[in-house]
Each structure stands twice: as C-alpha cells, then as structure tokens.
Amino acid sequence: MEPLLSVEHVTLRFSGVLALADVSFQVPTGAFYAIIGPNGAGKTSLLNVLSGLYRPQQGHVRFDGRDLDGRSPQARTRLGLGRTFQNLEIFRGMTALENVKLGADLRFGYPALLPRARREQAARAWAEEVMDYLHLAPYRNVPAGRLPYGLQKRVEVARALAGRPKLLLLDEPMAGLALEEKQDLARYLLDARREWGVTLVWVEHDLRAVMELSDGVLVLSYGEVLYEGEPAGARENPRVVEAYLGAEA
Amino acid sequence: MFFELAKTLTDAYSRRFARAVRETYAADEAYASTPLGRAGLAFLLLALLAVPLLLPGYPVYVLTLVAIAAVGALGLNLLVGGAGQISLGQAAFLGVGAYAASHLAGPLAPLGILLGGAVAAAIGVVLGLPSLRIKGVYLAIATMAFQFLALWVFNNWEPVTGGIRGRNLPPAEVLGLELDRAERLWYLVLAFAVPLFFYGKRLLATRAGRAWFAVRDNDLSAQVAGVNLTLAKLSAFALSAFYAGIAGGLLANLYRSVTPEYFLFGISVQYLAMVIVGGAGTVLGAVLGAVFVMLIPELLNAVVGAFGPEYAAALAAWRNVAFGGLILLFLILEPLGLVGLWGRIRAYLRTWPLPY
Numbered sequence: 185m186e187p188l189l190s191v192e193h194v195t196l197r198f199s200g201v202l203a204l205a206d207v208s209f210q211v212p213t214g215a216f217y218a219i220i221g222p223n224g225a226g227k228t229s230l231l232n233v234l235s236g237l238y239r240p241q242q243g244h245v246r247f248d249g250r251d252l253d254g255r256s257p258q259a260r261t262r263l264g265l266g267r268t269f270q271n272l273e274i275f276r277g278m279t280a281l282e283n284v285k286l287g288a289d290l291r292f293g294y295p296a297l298l299p300r301a302r303r304e305q306a307a308r309a310w311a312e313e314v315m316d317y318l319h320l321a322p323y324r325n326v327p328a329g330r331l332p333y334g335l336q337k338r339v340e341v342a343r344a345l346a347g348r349p350k351l352l353l354l355d356e357p358m359a360g361l362a363l364e365e366k367q368d369l370a371r372y373l374l375d376a377r378r379e380w381g382v383t384l385v386w387v388e389h390d391l392r393a394v395m396e397l398s399d400g401v402l403v404l405s406y407g408e409v410l411y412e413g414e415p416a417g418a419r420e421n422p423r424v425v426e427a428y429l430g431a432e433a
Numbered sequence: 434m435f436f437e438l439a440k441t442l443t444d445a446y447s448r449r450f451a452r453a454v455r456e457t458y459a460a461d462e463a464y465a466s467t468p469l470g471r472a473g474l475a476f477l478l479l480a481l482l483a484v485p486l487l488l489p490g491y492p493v494y495v496l497t498l499v500a501i502a503a504v505g506a507l508g509l510n511l512l513v514g515g516a517g518q519i520s521l522g523q524a525a526f527l528g529v530g531a532y533a534a535s536h537l538a539g540p541l542a543p544l545g546i547l548l549g550g551a552v553a554a555a556i557g558v559v560l561g562l563p564s565l566r567i568k569g570v571y572l573a574i575a576t577m578a579f580q581f582l583a584l585w586v587f588n589n590w591e592p593v594t595g596g597i598r599g600r601n602l603p604p605a606e607v608l609g610l611e612l613d614r615a616e617r618l619w620y621l622v623l624a625f626a627v628p629l630f631f632y633g634k635r636l637l638a639t640r641a642g643r644a645w646f647a648v649r650d651n652d653l654s655a656q657v658a659g660v661n662l663t664l665a666k667l668s669a670f671a672l673s674a675f676y677a678g679i680a681g682g683l684l685a686n687l688y689r690s691v692t693p694e695y696f697l698f699g700i701s702v703q704y705l706a707m708v709i710v711g712g713a714g715t716v717l718g719a720v721l722g723a724v725f726v727m728l729i730p731e732l733l734n735a736v737v738g739a740f741g742p743e744y745a746a747a748l749a750a751w752r753n754v755a756f757g758g759l760i761l762l763f764l765i766l767e768p769l770g771l772v773g774l775w776g777r778i779r780a781y782l783r784t785w786p787l788p789y
C-alpha cells in the first residue's frame with residue numbers, strides 16, 4: 185500500500201543556510217510519527233515545506249496519492265493536510281468556538297455569501313463534538329486570545345482536528361505545557377487517531393514522550409537526516425547520540 | 434489545588450452542559466432566539482415603521498440620513514472590522530452608487546439603487562486586487578488614491594456625472610406614490626436597510642465572518658486553516674462597496690441631486706470614524722457609529738446657531754480634524770468602540786456593587 189505521505193529528496197536553502205539537505209521519509213496511514221532534532225535542525229522548515237509555505241529547491245512531496253508540488257497551503261489543507269504551529273497561530277480575536285468552527289467549515293462548507301442554516305448547524309454540532317472531546321466546551325465563548333496558553337494550544341489543535349484532516353502536522357504541540365497538560369494532550373491525540381483515523385506527524389523535543397508515543401521517528405540535524413525508523417533504534421544510533429550530546433554540551 | 438477542583442467541576446459541568454446545549458444549537462444559531470429577544474425585535478421594527486408618524490419633518494430627515502449612513506458604515510465595517518482591510522475610499526463608492534442610481538430614477542428608483550450597489554461592487558472587486566499584495570498603511574494609501582481618482586472622474590466625466598454641476602433626479606416613485614419627502618422615502622430606505630442589516634449580521638455570524646476574522650487576525654495561518662485568501666478579501670471589498678453603493682443610491686434619491694462635493698475625502702474619513710467609534714466587527718457598532726457621527730454635527734450646528742453664524746466656517750474647517758482625533762482616541766482608549774464601552778458598562782452594572 186502506498187504510504188499516506190512520502191517525502192522524496194527535499195532540499196531547501198535560504199541564501200547560504202542549508203535548511204533541509206536531501207530529506208526523504210515516508211509516513212504510513214495511521215502512524216504517530218515524530219520528527220526530532222536539536223534547535224535549528226530544520227524541523228519547522230520541513231513542516232513548512234509540507235504545508236506549502238516554503239517551496240523547496242529540489243524534491244517532491246506526495247500525499248494521499250497526489251503530488252503536492254506547486255499547490256497552495258489552502259489547497260493542501262483542503263486535501264486533508266492539517267497543521268498547527270510552533271508559536272501558536274490561533275485567531276485571537278475570535279472565540280474558541282469560532283476558531284473550531286472555522287476548522288469545521290472544511291467539512292460543512294457552503295458558499296460563504298449564501299449562509300445555509302442547516303449546514304451551519306451541522307458545523308456547530310461537529311465543532312461542539314470536537315470541543316467536547318478536548319474538554320474545551322466551557323470556554324466556547326471566550327475570545328481565544330484571552331485563554332491561558334495551554335488552552336490556546338488546545339484550541340489550535342481542536343481547530344485543526346475539526347477539519348477532519350487525514351494527516352495532522354503538529355509543531356511542538358507540547359512545548360510550554362505543564363506535565364499534566366502534556367499527558368492530556370497526548371491522550372486527546374491518541375483518541376483522535378483511534379476515533380477519526382487521523383495520522384499524526386509531530387515535532388517534539390521531549391524524547392521520553394516521543395519514545396512512549398511514536399511508532400516512527402525522523403531525526404534531523406543541520407538539515408540532514410541522521411536516522412529514520414523505529415524510535416527504539418534512535419537511541420542506539422551513534423550519530424543521533426552524538427548530535428544530542430553535542431547539542432547539550 | 435483550588436484550580437484543580439475548579440477544573441474538575443467545570444469539566445463535569447461542561448460535559449453535561451454540552452449535551453444539553455446540543456439540543457438547542459438550532460435556536461442558538463438563529464436570530465433573537467428567546468421570546469424576549471423576538472418581542473424586542475418586533476418592537477424595534479414597529480418603532481422604525483412608526484418614525485414618520487411620530488416625529489416632525491426635520492428629525493425624520495436627519496434619521497433618514499443616519500439610516501443611510503448606517504448602511505454605508507455597515508459595509509465598511511464588514512471590510513475593516515471583519516476582514517481587517519483598511520479603506521479610505523467609502524465615499525467614492527457612495528458616489529458610484531449615487532451616479533448610477535441617478536440614471537434610473539423616478540419609478541425605476543428601486544432598480545436604480547440596486548444598480549448602484551452592483552456597479553459599486555464590481556469596482557470594489559477591482560479596488561480589492563491591491564489588497565492581495567499590500568497591507569496596512571500602503572493599502573490605506575491605495576484606497577485614498579482611488580478616492581481621489583474617483584472624485585476626478587465625478588468632476589470630469591460630464592456625460593455620465595454632469596461634471597461639477599452634477600445631476601438632478603425626479604422624486605422616487607413606488608406604486609404610483611411619489612417619495613418626495615424624507616417621511617416617505619424613509620420607507621424605501623428601510624426596505625433596503627433592514628434586509629441588509631440582517632444579511633450583514635448573518636454573514637458575520639457564519640462562514641464568511643469566520644473567514645474574514647481569520648484573515649484579520651492572521652492571514653498566513655488563515656490560509657493554512659483552509660481559508661481562500663483571495664476570495665475572502667475580494668468578497669469583503671465587493672460587499673463593502675455594494676453596501677456603499679446602495680447607500681449612495683438612497684442618498685441620491687433623498688437629496689434629489691448628485692454632485693461631487695457629497696463624496697469628498699472627508700466623508701470617507703467620517704465613515705471610517707463611524708466604524709471605529711461604533712465598534713469594529715459588529716453590526717450594532719455600525720449603527721451606533723452612524724448615529725454618533727451623524728448626530729455630532731447636528732449638535733454642533735445647534736451650538737453654533739446659539740453663538741452666531743460667523744463660527745460656522747471655522748467649525749466646518751475643524752470638523753475633519755475633530756473626526757481624526759476621535760478615531761485616534763477610540764483606537765487608543767477603546768478599540769472595541771461604543772459597543773465595547775456598552776459591554777463594559779453592562780458588565781459593571783450586572784456585578785455592581787461588587788467589583789468582581
């Protein structure tokens with residue numbers, strides 16, 4: 185079976201900086217796939233290539249049986265490629281519910297200038313279901329920008345999930361969260377995978393969480409792939425160990 | 434510890450509440466879903482219908498002006514408060530609507546007004562194109578340039594606009610009845626304004642509103658969230674211009690004449706003031722802003738009348754400065770405008786005398 189996502193020989197350069205050097209990997213349907221690496225390794229750049237914000241100089245991205253090359257971010261989202269950001273990109277002036285409904289519009293859309301009461305209600309019901317899942321319902325009418333940080337992150341995840349993506353890209357979803365919040369989020373993500381069949385690709389610094397949750401891992405350093413495969417194998421890989429020790433030293 | 438408890442409680446409550454609420458989404462999504470709300474709405478509509486019966490001529494004339502301005506301000510609010518795109522060209526669209534309507538007047542006036550809206554919307558799409566590339570101050574300057582270009586056209590395209598002398602219109606006519614006074618035209622204004630208000634309110638509460646707000650808050654992540662940026666921006670520009678075009682057409686039928694001086698740059702500034710003073714991004718804000726901005730000059734005129742006519746010229750000169758200052762004041766002190774102020778007063782009264 186063809187993998188859901190396949191990245192082939194992607195190279196991305198920013199005037200001098202080699203952000204991604206010939207990166208290739210594949211993510212099968214239903215995976216909980218992790219991308220790790222020291223700061224500046226190119227993890228965010230890789231996600232930006234996948235969601236169409238950066239255009240790589242070389243390489244191809246295939247998703248769900250289609251070539252993504254040249255498609256706009258919006259078109260990719262509509263094909264089922266969801267995304268959350270490292271530094272929190274919720275819509276601060278909209279309420280939590282409006283944020284999630286914006287995601288739901290991907291499923292229940294109608295021409296924007298011709299509102300349809302039925303579909304609007306369907307979008308509402310679905311948005312409430314997602315918010316219920318992530319325990320966001322009590323905050324539905326709070327402007328998202330006024331929520332505490334952890335809840336804002338959750339709203340962003342809820343918004344992305346409400347679009348029922350086939351694949352969800354999460355850029356450091358747990359950064360800055362308290363331990364309990366991290367555990368909650370992990371549970372929500374696992375639930376979403378089981379319940380809605382969402383394949384997950386997440387960037388994470390917390391190695392323990394990665395080892396516990398993920399079934400595949402890509403290790404990047406200075407834009408290069410150090411390791412690709414089972415999480416357990418990463419620990420024994422000398423290049424990975426060196427990169428991490430080097431980063432810590 | 435306290436927080437934990439609160440969280441457990443709210444979680445449990447929320448699950449039950451969500452279940453209860455789910456049955457009522459339909460009601461929640463509709464307008465005025467409570468009996469009280471419905472009664473209030475019915476009362477408001479009746480009061481609007483009764484205005485010409487209850488008030489003498491001049492106040493009705495002023496209210497007609499306010500209602501027309503509210504339509505134009507609502508349009509601008511969809512663009513500025515909704516999609517976050519600044520525009521200093523609303524008066525130009527008013528003009529486009531007014532001139533277009535002046536060519537289909539008399540018994541055809543309702544059609545002419547619609548034509549004004551349509552022509553303005555088409556031009557609005559064109560003005561929206563630069564917004565796909567530029568933002569903020571640069572966009573403001575581009576719309577300002579459009580405003581001056583439009584004025585030049587109004588002054589010089591004689592066959593269509595009548596040049597400096599402008600154009601005169603016969604009174605609008607509906608079912609054989611001449612709407613030659615504000616007391617009568619009021620109903621035609623309502624016939625356009627009321628549906629446009631419900632439509633605007635609906636748009637802001639549904640998919641279009643969400644797409645616009647998302648673009649306003651963060652246009653890059655809006656795209657990643659699946660919003661079609663081009664469509665969102667152009668539709669906001671088109672609708673904003675459509676509302677202004679309708680307002681312009683109504684204005685032409687109220688003044689029964691159209692000349693370039695009705696559509697000067699200062700009027701565009703006034704419309705922006707209505708949006709910002711009233712409250713960006715809400716329908717109520719547009720109405721409050723229009724009332725406030727249109728009634729201030731009336732008050733000032735009354736004051737000047739008391740002092741003597743020699744102050745009138747000085748006052749006119751300072752008016753735009755005053756509006757500019759007002760915009761700045763609200764932007765700094767109360768970005769949510771009168772709507773926000775009202776919300777805070779209400780919250781204060783609800784909890785009074787306890788501060789929290």
Ligand SMILES: Nc1ncnc2c1ncn2[C@@H]1O[C@H](COP(=O)(O)OP(=O)(O)OP(=O)(O)O)[C@@H](O)[C@H]1O
Pocket residue numbers: 198201202203221222223224225226227228229230270
């Ligand atoms: N838009 C850009 N313009 C220029 N250089 C960039 C740009 N985006 C990323 N880079 C560079 O590419 C490299 C990889 O950055 P990236 O943000 O992808 O790293 P990261 O792995 O996400 O790091 P972190 O763990 O800190 O989030 C860095 O050297 C960065 O400076």
Ligand SMILES: [Mg+2]
Pocket residue numbers: 227228229270
């Ligand atoms: Mg990063």
